[in-house]
């Protein structure tokens with residue numbers, strides 16, 4: 242039974258890192274007039290209300306996007322997409338990764354989103370109703386294996402597990418290796434938490450050991466949302482990282498360092 246709900250964490254500093262980098266990647270990839278595929282294994286509900294009781298309870302958005310939005314120029318793709326979502330859904334709306342992507346992608350692009358939690362999948366369907374996204378109510382890793390290589394072949398896969406299932410850390414390197422074999426041109430992006438006890442580290446070592454092409458690892462640190470929380474930072478690991486992404490990660494690191 243899945244209990245994780247992203248509404249408690251939407252717009253936190255981990256989302257800022259992940260969503261800012263993904264927005265940059267999609268903006269870069271859509272600059273070329275060639276269609277692409279966008280896939281997500283763990284989509285979430287896509288539209289979050291930051292004035293909700295759940296979001297207010299943790300205060301993570303207040304310590305996240307509320308502070309961090311000013312880090313980005315008004316024409317940064319993350320800010321542009323957030324502004325468009327607010328215009329559409331109201332001042333407290335925050336876009337999860339599927340909605341951010343939908344705002345940055347074009348009519349010729351294809352979107353595949355997996356979400357296993359029934360309530361989150363319903364909400365995802367509602368939030369994405371005006372976009373021609375395919376919603377897969379199934380395990381996201383199975384969806385990715387089934388859809389890859391996607392058509393169009395050019396594209397991006399985002400993997401953001403909630404790591405509720407502890408074996409995720411062990412099996413993700415193998416899953417990514419297999420997906421890359423099936424889809425060698427795909428940009429694969431994995432989000433992971435940086436944990437106080439270092440229990441995420443074997444996964445990173447195993448990912449790096451595979452010698453996948455054009456890998457890029459970016460990590461930021463921030464104070465835990467609560468003293469007893471294990472997460473002390475956020476990481477992204479890319480395969481086939483687009484040209485220019487490294488400079489973007491360096492610029493983002495500078496912003497987190499100033500926190």
Ligand code: SAM
Nearest residue numbers: 247283284285337338356357358380381401403
């Ligand atoms: N990608 C979202 C974003 O950045 O806005 C956040 C997603 S949240 C961290 C993880 C989501 O994955 C949850 O909504 C959870 O219900 C869903 N989930 C958990 N296990 C799953 C699985 N095996 N397949 C698909 N979805 C899953």
